[in-house]
Amino acid sequence: MRIMKQQPPRLAKNLLRRFCHVSFIEEVEGDLDEQFSENLKEKGLLRARVLYWSDVLHAIASGNRQAKDEPSSQISMTDSFGHFFKIFFRSLRHSQSSAIINTTGLVLSLVSFIAIWLYVSDELSYNEYHPDAGKIYRTSLSFKRYGDGVTEIDARVPGLWIGEVREQRPEIKSSTRFSKFGLPGAVKYEKKELLFEEPNFFWVDTTYTDIFKLEITRGSEPVVVFRDPSKVIITESIAQKYFADEDPIGKEIVYSHGGMDFPFVVASVMKDYPSNVHFHPAFIASNQALNPFWMRNGTDRVNSTGDPFTYSFFKVDNETDVPAILAAMRPIVKKHSNETVEPVFTKLTEIHFTQGMMVELEPAGDKSYIYISASIGILIIVIAAINYMNLATARSVRRAKEVGLRKTLGVKRSSLINQFLGESMMMISISFAIALSLTVVVLPFFNQLTGKSFTYLSLFTGNTLIILVAVIGVLALLSGSYPAFYLSRFKPIDVLKGAVSTSSGGENFRKTLVVFQFTITMALIICAGVIRSQLSLIHEGKLASNTGRVITIRNVAVKNFHESSEFRSLVMKNKNVEEISLSDHLPRRDGFSFITVPLSIRSKGPDEYMWNAVKVDDHFAGMFKLEFLAGRNFSSAIALDTTNVILNESAVRALNMTPEEVLGQEISANKSFMEDNGYGFGKVIGVVKDFPYESVRFQVQPLCLYGYYPAAETINIKLSGIDLQETIASIESVWKKIHPSRPFEYWFMDDEFGKLYKQEIQMAKLSNYFTAFAIVIACLGLFGLATFTAEQKTKEIGIRKVLGASVGQVLLLLTGRFVTLVLIASVVAMPLAFFAMKSWLEGFAYRAQMEWWVFAGAGGVILVLTYLTVGIESIRAAVANPVDSLKHE
Amino acid sequence: MKGTYLGEFEEIVLLATGILDDDAYGVTIRKEIEKQTRRAVNIGAVHTALHRLEEKGYLKSKFGEATMVRGGKRKRIFTITAFGLKALRKAQELRSNMWSQLSNVIVQKS
Numbered sequence: 001m002r003i004m005k006q007q008p009p010r011l012a013k014n015l016l017r018r019f020c021h022v023s024f025i026e027e028v029e030g031d032l033d034e035q036f037s038e039n040l041k042e043k044g045l046l047r048a049r050v051l052y053w054s055d056v057l058h059a060i061a062s063g064n065r066q067a068k069d070e071p072s073s074q075i076s077m078t079d080s081f082g083h084f085f086k087i088f089f090r091s092l093r094h095s096q097s098s099a100i101i102n103t104t105g106l107v108l109s110l111v112s113f114i115a116i117w118l119y120v121s122d123e124l125s126y127n128e129y130h131p132d133a134g135k136i137y138r139t140s141l142s143f144k145r146y147g148d149g150v151t152e153i154d155a156r157v158p159g160l161w162i163g164e165v166r167e168q169r170p171e172i173k174s175s176t177r178f179s180k181f182g183l184p185g186a187v188k189y190e191k192k193e194l195l196f197e198e199p200n201f202f203w204v205d206t207t208y209t210d211i212f213k214l215e216i217t218r219g220s221e222p223v224v225v226f227r228d229p230s231k232v233i234i235t236e237s238i239a240q241k242y243f244a245d246e247d248p249i250g251k252e253i254v255y256s257h258g259g260m261d262f263p264f265v266v267a268s269v270m271k272d273y274p275s276n277v278h279f280h281p282a283f284i285a286s287n288q289a290l291n292p293f294w295m296r297n298g299t300d301r302v303n304s305t306g307d308p309f310t311y312s313f314f315k316v317d318n319e320t321d322v323p324a325i326l327a328a329m330r331p332i333v334k335k336h337s338n339e340t341v342e343p344v345f346t347k348l349t350e351i352h353f354t355q356g357m358m359v360e361l362e363p364a365g366d367k368s369y370i371y372i373s374a375s376i377g378i379l380i381i382v383i384a385a386i387n388y389m390n391l392a393t394a395r396s397v398r399r400a401k402e403v404g405l406r407k408t409l410g411v412k413r414s415s416l417i418n419q420f421l422g423e424s425m426m427m428i429s430i431s432f433a434i435a436l437s438l439t440v441v442v443l444p445f446f447n448q449l450t451g452k453s454f455t456y457l458s459l460f461t462g463n464t465l466i467i468l469v470a471v472i473g474v475l476a477l478l479s480g481s482y483p484a485f486y487l488s489r490f491k492p493i494d495v496l497k498g499a500v501s502t503s504s505g506g507e508n509f510r511k512t513l514v515v516f517q518f519t520i521t522m523a524l525i526i527c528a529g530v531i532r533s534q535l536s537l538i539h540e541g542k543l544a545s546n547t548g549r550v551i552t553i554r555n556v557a558v559k560n561f562h563e564s565s566e567f568r569s570l571v572m573k574n575k576n577v578e579e580i581s582l583s584d585h586l587p588r589r590d591g592f593s594f595i596t597v598p599l600s601i602r603s604k605g606p607d608e609y610m611w612n613a614v615k616v617d618d619h620f621a622g623m624f625k626l627e628f629l630a631g632r633n634f635s636s637a638i639a640l641d642t643t644n645v646i647l648n649e650s651a652v653r654a655l656n657m658t659p660e661e662v663l664g665q666e667i668s669a670n671k672s673f674m675e676d677n678g679y680g681f682g683k684v685i686g687v688v689k690d691f692p693y694e695s696v697r698f699q700v701q702p703l704c705l706y707g708y709y710p711a712a713e714t715i716n717i718k719l720s721g722i723d724l725q726e727t728i729a730s731i732e733s734v735w736k737k738i739h740p741s742r743p744f745e746y747w748f749m750d751d752e753f754g755k756l757y758k759q760e761i762q763m764a765k766l767s768n769y770f771t772a773f774a775i776v777i778a779c780l781g782l783f784g785l786a787t788f789t790a791e792q793k794t795k796e797i798g799i800r801k802v803l804g805a806s807v808g809q810v811l812l813l814l815t816g817r818f819v820t821l822v823l824i825a826s827v828v829a830m831p832l833a834f835f836a837m838k839s840w841l842e843g844f845a846y847r848a849q850m851e852w853w854v855f856a857g858a859g860g861v862i863l864v865l866t867y868l869t870v871g872i873e874s875i876r877a878a879v880a881n882p883v884d885s886l887k888h889e
Numbered sequence: 890m891k892g893t894y895l896g897e898f899e900e901i902v903l904l905a906t907g908i909l910d911d912d913a914y915g916v917t918i919r920k921e922i923e924k925q926t927r928r929a930v931n932i933g934a935v936h937t938a939l940h941r942l943e944e945k946g947y948l949k950s951k952f953g954e955a956t957m958v959r960g961g962k963r964k965r966i967f968t969i970t971a972f973g974l975k976a977l978r979k980a981q982e983l984r985s986n987m988w989s990q991l992s993n994v995i996v997q998k999s
Contacts, residue, residue, distance in 0.1 A: 028936060030955070030962030031915030035932060037958045038916070058933025 008036045009049050012056040019060045028059050088423050091399065098391040101784040103431050105777045109384035110435035112773050115446050116377035117467065118454050119766075123370050125462070126276045126352035130213045132315065136348040137322065139165075139312045140357060141333065144340035145596070145610045153344055155311060155357040159302045161332055161343075162312040168328045171321035174210035175314035179203045179287055179302055182359070183713075184554070185257035186743045187283070189242050196241070197554065197745035200280060201255060203287035203302070211313050214284075219249050219268025222284075229289040231267035238282050239269050255283075260293050275452045278351050279361040305336040311361065313348070363755075368840060369763050372527075376770045379520045381475060383774055386513045387781030388424065388479035393510060394788040396487050403487055404495030416488035424480025432472050449765050451758070482509070511821060514785065518825030519832070521771075521778045522858050526833035528771040529854035531764045534841065537848040538696055538757050550749040551728065553715045553735065554742075555582060564710060570734045576720045576727040581619035582712040587753055588612060588694050597679050598670035599704060601655065608670060611651060611702045613679060614693065617709035621646075621688065623718055630659035631686030634707040641707040643682035649690045651702035659687035667704070679706060695756040699845040716749065775861075779869045782818065786870040790814060790877035797877055798885035807878045814874035815867060822866050826859045833858075895947075895976050901926065902938040903947055903977055907969045914953065914964040915939070939967055947973030 013029070020028055032055050039048035092099045127133045139162060142153045159177055166172045184199035206226040208214065214222050217236060225231045232253070239248040248266045255262045264285060273280050287302045287310075301309045316322060322345060329343040346354050355364040403416060440456040447454055459465065555564075568580050597613040600606060618634040618641070620626075629649065634641045645667055652662050662684050669679035690700040719727050728746065735744045754761065790797075797810050834850065841847040895903070905921040906913040913921075919935045942948040953964035969977075 024936070024940075026962050027915065027952075027965035030959035030964060031932060031936075033960040033962060034916045034956075034958050035919075055932045058931045059936060060933075 008052045016056045101780045105384040105387045106431035107435045109380045112380045113377045114439045127348045133348045137345045140344040142342045153357045156308040159310040172314045176205045176207040176211045177310040177312045188254040195743040200282035202281035202284045215271040225267045226286045229286045232264040232285040233268045235272045385479040391784045392483035400495045404492040407492040417484045420484035421480040425476040428476045519829040522829035523833040524771040525858040528767045530837040533848040549719045551746045553746045579623045579718045581623045582617040582709045584614045584713045602666040615706045615712040627689040629687045644685045646686040646705040648703040654702045696846040783869045786873045790873045794885040798882035801882040810878035913967045
């Protein structure tokens with residue numbers, strides 16, 4: 001009894017146990033007890049108790065303070081980390097099929113995304129190769145066309161203009177000019193008897209490197225080379241082409257143009273420009289080198305005030321100075337030309353997307369393709385994210401028990417959320433790692449598709465990696481968020497009782513996501529279909545139904561009727577040659593020669609019409625199957641036909657006459673064009689139906705066919721298609737015999753037309769591939785979902801079958817719901833795709849019809865794929881023996 | 890980390906632990922301090938100081954035996970570490986060094 005009384009106060013002890021931190025309780029309680037018993041002996045019960053109370057309170061106060069930074073919380077961190085991985089791998093093992101579906105989908109979508117990102121960022125970074133590209137401008141000039149007054153922009157300006165502006169505006173820090181012929185020149189390397197047509201010979205100022213980057217890999221500095229007109233810089237690929245393994249420095253090559261030869265000594269080798277630069281020199285030499293050649297009418301073409309022959313660039317420190325420079329340029333321009341001419345400045349970084357300039361160095365890009373690609377990339381990612389969400393929520397029933405149990409054991413909701421978000425982060429990171437390595441593997445193929453030159457290093461340049469990591473973060477958050485917040489909300493008691501088996505909310509959410517996915521996929525299929533039909537329109541719109549078999553040879557501009565007829569008769573001897581004709585380069589191309597000629601019709605007065613002019617011979621119309629609406633073809637028997645012309649339908653329409661009325665009209669070219677270009681004075685002898693001689697992006701323009709064929713630029717030869725190589729070789733031997741000093745360079749007309757649609761063709765290929773990816777990813781998700789549904793309904797199916805349902809009925813039950821979803825998706829997708837494609841097609845003068853069957857086909861494809869993916873699982877479920885599924889319990 | 894600064898009370902607790910050698914735990918340390926300084930010390934303050942010193946690495950501890958008088962609870966026996974000794978010595982050096990300078994002034998003044 002007395003012993004009991006001598007115990008420390010119980011309330012104080014409980015307080016201590018309640019509030020003192022668990023790691024200190026043993027020693028503190030022991031110490032206090034010992035102290036108490038000592039105090040009891042020395043100071044009596046009352047004082048001992050009071051002291052005990054005070055000690056307890058102090059201990060609590062200090063004990064709590066200690067607990068804050070005590071080490072055990074760190075241990076629990078690493079514990080929970082290990083725990084996280086354990087749970088993650090367990091749940092992976094538990095649902096292997098959905099893990100595989102998820103990773104495959106994610107990997108595919110990430111690969112697509114990375115590839116598209118590379119493409120888009122490459123397109124958007126045009127010319128950034130050159131330092132300070134944002135401060136470099138090109139001056140061009142706009143002018144009103146003769147006659148019809150349409151404004152056109154020539155990318156070039158006369159050579160002396162930039163110098164005059166620079167004298168007035170000190171804001172221009174540096175400037176440079178270069179020139180380039182539209183027609184390729186022939187380059188000879190005699191030692192190896194090599195002879196090539198080289199279109200990319202650049203003639204530059206000594207100041208070239210003030211503005212543009214030029215990386216010399218061997219040989220002298222650029223400035224040194226440019227000071228000596230007998231030296232040339234070549235690119236690495238040219239060095240390889242001509243000299244292979246030999247040392248290119250000091251080798252002599254000969255450049256011939258217009259019948260004159262210019263020898264050059266290779267002084268240095270430069271790195272090839274990357275794909276995202278808007279011009280690619282292969283040879284660079286001083287613009288003084290061709291001085292004797294480009295004297296025209298007593299003036300130097302490069303240093304002229306009236307002949308737009310140079311691409312002129314300048315660099316400023318401050319972009320705000322540009323308007324002042326433009327203002328200073330205007331009077332200079334007016335002084336040297338007429339009132340309608342205006343200077344136009346284009347920033348170097350914007351040249352790639354500036355369309356519609358004449359004599360542009362390389363075809364401009366189309367921003368709408370960038371938008372299309374970027375949206376495809378994002379949509380594919382969204383589809384994969386939806387897969388993840390769907391499968392995760394579908395599996396939630398399985399994991400609901402886990403959640404319930406863990407919550408019962410005291411796991412907080414926040415740590416459950418972390419668990420699920422962490423899991424999606426892990427899945428996506430693993431997929432990302434696989435996707436990165438896969439991308440490196442498929443890059444060469446992608447390069448072939450897009451004509452770019454990406455390497456694995458491209459993945460690490462610029463902000464590519466940062467963007468990718470950001471995308472992954474967003475993706476993980478997006479796809480992990482629903483499971484995380486939805487699953488963690490479960491009440492443990494409901495779950496453990498089995499109440500949350502299929503919540504209708506989750507079901508509806510999944511359905512919405514599936515509809516969304518199908519909408520995207522179907523829209524992509526429709527778009528791919530429309531792009532395809534537009535391309536086939538382009539294909540049909542080619543000059544001849546079989547341009548693939550037409551080869552074109554650069555003609556020699558000799559005004560010798562005899563030579564060309566001799567060539568013709570020799571070539572025609574080959575039985576595999578069907579026809580041969582002369583014409584100007586087709587499709588009509590900037591910079592190749594005069595494109596448009598100012599013409600006047602005598603009966604219409606002095607008005608001038610700016611029309612396309614093409615020189616052809618008498619075989620041209622037959623070879624390309626031109627249809628005559630009136631009049632006749634050229635004839636070699638009629639001498640006057642070399643000055644007569646044939647018009648196309650559009651030209652006749654422009655004159656407001658009927659084809660019959662036009663016949664016999666007298667037509668003459670503006671005097672400045674008459675010289676010796678073959679455009680003279682003649683009569684209209686025929687009218688042909690419009691035929692495509694340019695890109696179908698543009699309406700067919702009025703065209704004037706001239707019969708002055710000896711000056712035609714090219715020889716077109718149609719082959720039978722049998723023994724192609726052999727036939728071409730025999731043509732080459734004939735060529736060598738007649739023109740021993742000229743290179744035999746040929747190309748397929750098909751390829752030339754193809755170049756006009758390079759971007760469209762690329763886009764079609766890309767959209768085909770990525771649409772296929774999207775379909776695969778969406779189907780994967782559907783498959784996962786179907787598997788899950790079948791699994792969920794095992795018992796239902798069993799009972800239905802016991803009660804007499806047939807396999808067909810069960811199948812209908814399982815697939816029916818998905819079919820409804822597809823139907824809803826098509827209702828949404830079709831108008832979306834329709835309007836998107838309508839705006840794309842508006843960029844073309846000739847548009848493919850959006851056929852109803854493209855839309856129906858897309859719906860059909862999705863429906864069939866749905867049946868296939870859902871069907872496989874459903875059939876398995878439907879034919880299963882009900883005994884197996886029912887005896888489980 | 891709170892750094893290696895040694896407070897006055899901490900120094901006293903450390904010294905008391907050293908003096909008690911292998912019988913240093915909460916109660917005995919408090920008693921020792923009260924004996925040496927002749928002032929009342931709270932057991933909670935002693936515990937706080939002990940754990941802080943252990944965190945700094947000046948002390949290490951292990952559980953000792955449990956006794957009836959402690960209600961079956963084990964003692965936590967503290968022993969001074971080499972690092973703790975070094976810290977004590979440093980503190981002493983600092984003081985004697987300062988003392989040596991102080992005494993000069995006082996000598997001159999008196």
